[in-house]
Amino acid sequence: MNLTVKTTISWLEKFDEKIQVNKDLLTDLDQAIGDGDHGINMSRGLTEVMKTLESKSFQTIGDLIKGVAMTLIGKVGGASGPLYGSAFLKMGAKIGAKEQLSDEELLEALKEGEQAIIQRGKASVGEKTMVDVWSPLLEDFSQETHINWEDLKVAAHEKMTGTKDLHAKKGRAAYLGARSVGHIDPGAMSSYLLFESLAETMMEGENNNG
């Protein structure tokens, strides 16, 4: 199924729902190894994104994604706003005026988002950050022309739980060193929720189209 403006909105609505449901979990994860603000920041951010989607209409996926980016950059504090914001900004720029995206084009856009996160966060794979979901996941599916979304969802979950075993090398968690082991990275969890939302939206679309 191709991603359209309508399904992109469904993806974001689902992401918002999952962030609100998991707000306390994200807070708990960030309290264990960070400053505890990830749940509040993401919850506030997605509430603002939903307001943006209600107040404006978007003709292209690129415009929609850029609108989301500007909201996240402008309204979300902590590290997560700028990280997700720059990811969406680069994705929107890559997508441009397209009204629908094939799986390959969507993967290319997500890859741009991943690069933005790496540049902005100056993090690489294995440092116990959201990069540990984005990079290996997109690498796994980089050769796919048609994504099996159930497989992607399962893979995203594996990458997220895999951050539990990593030593933090970035941000506040880095001060904990070995004591950060045993805790899932909160940014990896919210990134998992983003990919889970995308996978579920795409699977629902495929089912609706028979």
Ligand SMILES: [Mg+2]
């Ligand atoms: Mg934090």
